Amino acid sequence: MEEFFSFQALFFSLLFALSLFFFLLSKNLSKESISTGLRAYPLVGNLPDFIKNRHRILEWLTEIVIEHPTNTVTFRRPGKVQGIITANPMNVEHMLKTNFENYPKGRRATVFLHDLLGTGIFNSDGETWKAQRKTASFEFSKRSLRNFVMETVQQEIQNRLLPLLQTATKTNKTIDLQDILERFAFDNICMVAFNQDPKCLFFDSSCNLSSSPFAHAFEQAANLSAERFRYTFLFILKIKKRFNLGSETILNQSISTINDFAMNIIRSRKTSNNKENAQETDLLSRFIISTNNDTTGNNSDEFLRDIIISFILAGRDTTSSTLAWFFWLLSSNPQVERKIIRELQSKRAQFQKNPSEMFDFEELREMQYLHAAITEALRLYPPVAVDSRECKEDDVMPDGTVVKKGWFVTYNAYAMGRLEGIWGRDCGSFVPERWLDEKGMFRAESPYRFPAFHAGPRMCLGKEMAYIQMKSIVACVVERFEIDVLGKDKCPDHFLSLTMRIKGGLPVRVRERKR
C-alpha cells in the first residue's frame, strides 16, 4: 500500500502531463486499491518497471517513448484510465494544430488551478479562451509592448541584478542563482502585467533579499495548487476544500490576498483610465482599453483579474528555470562561454558602445550565437517537460495510434530533445552550433519537433518577451562576471512543480571578469 501511495505522489508531480490520467486513475481505482492492493493495476503491463523507476519518472517516460518504434506509448486498460504519451512530431502537430479542436485542456485537467486562475487564458478552453487569446495576441504584436518589456528588463538588471552580483563578488559567499533568477522573473512579470514592483530582488545593506506579501501569497498559492495534483483520493481534497481544512485553508487565504491585491489595482486603474490620458504601457491598461466597449461582461474586474493572474503564472518561473539550466550547462562547456563572450565583444565594437552601456533590442536581436545557446538549453531542459490534452472524440494519430474519447494525450518535450531521429547522434550534447546555418544565422526548428514553447493556436504568447529577458540577462552577466557553479561536474536533479526546476537550486560563486 505504501508503495502505491508513494508512487502515486511522485507520479502526480508531473503536473502538466499526467494530471488528468492520474485523477482518473485514483478515482477509478480507489475502491479496488483497498481490497486488492498494488498488483491490481498493471499500467502498460509493466508496473514493476514503473515502481522501480518511480524516483526517475521523467527519465522513465523518456526511455519508453524513445525505445518504442513510433515514439508513442499507449496506457491501455479497458474500462479504466487510458491515454497516450508521444514524442512523435507528426502526432504533436496533429494534436496541437491539425485537429486542435479535438484536444482541449479539458475540464478535469484545469480543475486544480481553477481557484487560482479562474477562467483566465491559461486555464480555459473554447470561446472563453479564444476571446482572451485574440485580445492578448493583438497586444503582444505591438512594438510599444516590446519597448515596455525592454525598459523593465533593463531597469531590473541595472538597479538590482548587477548590484547584487557585484556585492556577491566582494563577500565571496555562495548564492543560489536559480532563486535570484526566479526573483528577477517575478519582479519583471509583475511590472509587465500591471506595473507593480514586488521588489523580490531588492536587497538591503546586509544582503537580505526582501519579499512582498503579494509575492509570498503567489508563491504559496502556486505551490499548494501544484500539490493538489498529488491527491490520491479526490474526495479528500473535496472535503478539505468544503470544510476549509489544512493546506486548503492556507490556499484559500493566499488566493484571497492575491485577489484583493489585484482587484485594488484594477479598480483604481479603471478610475484613472477613464480620465482622458489612458496610457498603453502594461498588460492591464491594454486589456482595460481594448475591452472598454465590450458589452458581454468581458471587461468585468474579475475577467481582468483572471487574465492578469494567468500571465503572472505563465511568466513567473519559465525563464528562470531555462536560465538556471543554461548556466549549469555553460559551466561545463567553457568553449560555448568563450564564443558568447566573443560575440558580445564584437557587437560592442560594431555598435560602438562603451563597456557600461546595456544592449538594446536591435543589438540583442543580432546576437545569433547567444540566441542559439539559450535555445539549445531549452531543447535539453524544456521548463514544461510534458504537456497534456484531453481527447474529445475518438481519433487516430498520424502514426496509427488510436485514441478514444476522454483519453489523455500527452507529448513529452523532454524526450523529443533527446531523439536521435530529430537531432542526430549528438542529441545528448550541448551544441549551440546545430541551430546556426553556414552564415552563422539562427535557423528556427519546426515547433512540432521542438515544442518547448508549445505550438499551434495555443503557442506560448510570451516567447519574444522571454528571449528579450533571457538574452539581456545572459549578456550582462557573462560579460561582467565569471560564474563558478559548485559541483558542476554532476548533472543536477530536477524537481517537477509547475515547471522543471533544479532541485536544491544552483549554488554559485561569483567573480569579477577581467576585461
Ligand code: HEM
Ligand atoms: C522560456 C520561457 C517560456 C517557455 C519555455 C514557455 C512555454 C510555454 C508553454 C509550453 C506553454 C503551453 C502551456 C500549456 O498550455 O499547457 C505556454 C503558454 C503560455 N505562455 Fe509561455 N513560456 C515561457 C515564457 C512565457 C512568458 C515570459 C510569458 C509572459 C508573457 C508567457 C505567457 C504564456 C501564456 C499567456 C500562455 C498561454 C497561452 C494560451 O493558452 O493561449 N510565457 N508557454
Ligand SMILES: *[C@@H]1O[C@H](CO)[C@@H](O)[C@H](O)[C@H]1NC(C)=O
Ligand atoms: C572564496 O571562497 C572559496 C571557498 O571558500 C575560496 O576557495 C576562494 O579562494 C575564495 N576567493 C576569494 C577571492 O577570497
Ligand SMILES: *[C@@H]1O[C@H](CO)[C@@H](O)[C@H](O)[C@H]1NC(C)=O
Ligand atoms: C539579515 O539576515 C540575517 C540572517 O538571516 C539576520 O540575522 C539579520 O537580522 C537580517 N538583517 C536585516 C537588516 O534584516
Ligand SMILES: *[C@@H]1O[C@H](CO)[C@@H](O)[C@H](O)[C@H]1NC(C)=O
Ligand atoms: C514553495 O515551494 C518551494 C519548493 O519546494 C519552496 O522552496 C518554497 O519555500 C515554497 N514557498 C512557499 C511560500 O511555501
Ligand SMILES: *[C@@H]1O[C@H](CO)[C@@H](O)[C@H](O)[C@H]1NC(C)=O
Ligand atoms: C475561501 O473560503 C470561503 C469560505 O469557505 C469561500 O466563500 C471562498 O469562496 C473561498 N475563496 C477561495 C478563493 O477559494
Ligand SMILES: *[C@@H]1O[C@H](CO)[C@@H](O)[C@H](O)[C@H]1NC(C)=O
Ligand atoms: C470604443 O468606442 C469608442 C467610441 O464609440 C471608439 O472611439 C473607440 O475606438 C472604441 N474602442 C475600441 C477598442 O473598439
Ligand SMILES: *[C@@H]1O[C@H](CO)[C@@H](O)[C@H](O)[C@H]1NC(C)=O
Ligand atoms: C466574452 O466574449 C465572447 C466573444 O466576444 C463571448 O462568446 C463570451 O460569452 C463573453 N464572455 C462573457 C463572460 O460574457
